[in-house]
Amino acid sequence: LPRRVADKLGIDIPNSADRAGAHRPLHTRSLVKVQDGCNNFCSYCIVPYARGDLWSRPEGEVISEVSRLVAGGTQEVVLTGIHLGLYGAGGSTDLGSLLTRLIDIRGLGRIRLSSIELNEVSPAIVELIVESGKICNHLHIPLQSGSNDVLARMNRHYTAEAFVERTAELKRRIPNLALTTDVIVGFPAETERDFESSARLIETVGFSKLHVFKFSPRKGTPAAGFSDQISNDVKDARSAALLGIGATLAEQFATNYVGKxxxxxxxxxxxxxxxxxxxxxxxxxxxxxxxxxxxxxxxxxxxxxxxxxxxxxxx
The missing domain is CATH 2.40.50.140 (Nucleic acid-binding proteins)
Known part of the structure; x- marks a missing residue:
């Protein structure tokens, strides 16, 4: 995951650190892994089988690591995890608590969250983004599909309508918010209507950047055995169409800041x-x-x- 997150955020990362998550400063931005494991079991994803149960670094350990990074010149830390929104699950802390402590670190310029699920952007996290001045006005919330039928086959736990409603609320609450996302095209049995639903939802939400992935079966996952696999030609066409929409939305988002x-x-x-x-x-x-x-x-x-x-x- 850190490599994938780094690619999304345009960061060159060094060799992997140990599981404790220590990283040397990356120029002025550093990745800090705070969580691992996932129990969502999306039908296309091998991670829950490969990474196992949810695991979180102790809060004090994260604070110490970030303090060392700041002393070494880091201005921005990017908190990463397989399932970041469930940091601290089953324990006495959570992501909001961790953010509250990180905000108080003297010399830390800002904090960026990596990918976080829609239902895990809590009111407390929203309040911290709005009030702290240190947490970036940027949330990467995976969509994967704008079709309720496809979302159900993916074992994603929200509807397209809920996604639109919740992201609209986040935009109302957080000034200048950038919303970025992941989308999968060519999931088994995805119809043209399903794909068009995704395209319309993407335009409705107004993401500032899209990461588009063509479905690729992962051995050992339920989706690898689904019938009605989509041809590569169709996947290519749908990917290109969404990338075009994404480029337009990114340009429109940037236009809002000319003169500001x-x-x-x-x-x-x-x-x-x-x-x-x-x-x-x-x-x-x-x-x-x-x-x-x-x-x-x-x-x-x-x-x-x-x-x-x-x-x-x-x-």
Missing amino acids: DLSVLVERRQGNYLSGISDNYIRVYFEGPDDIIGTITTVRVTGQEQAMLYGKTGE
Whole structure:
């Protein structure tokens, strides 16, 4: 999972650490694995069989690790897990409690959550995002399909209607929220109508970025034995269609910030520009001095190219 999350977030990660989750600083952003295991048993996923029961790092251990990373220069930590929203399940803590303690770490610029299930974005977590100023206005909530029939065959525990309602509520509650997601196309027996339901839902929610996966059977999972497998040609066409929708939505989301200020973690110089990621997960290029690399700075957005923004500091 850390490798997959890193790919989504545009992070180069080092060799894997031990199960305790220690990671050396990755420039100014670090992944911190806080949880492992899953008991959802989605019909296409091998993880519950391979990773076993839910397991969480002790809260104090996570706090110590993040404090060391901050002392070493980390400005942003990304909390990762197979089932992040169930951090602390069965114990005396939960994700909201962990976030509350992390917020208090002096010198930590911001906290980003990796993938979290729809029903596990609790009111307490929403309140912390709104009030803390440290938790990024970015939630990656897997959709997988916008068809209730497909969701049932996937053993996903929500309906398309509930997904739309809940994400709309999150957007109302959290200013400038970026919602990103995972979608699977070509799940066994997915009809054209099922696929069109996914496309419509994606447009309705207005995700700022899509990660589209073509269904691939995993040996040992129920879905690998389902009838009515979809041809590769159909999968390719559906994937391309969703990627096109995703590119349009990403560009539309970025357009909202032209002429506005964004808080950007400055990562590197690329040619004539510094480059970084905003708290709501937009790539920003801007003019500025090299001595702000590794800091969080305010950038005034002055232009746009597709889903990327351009701007400058100091005004």
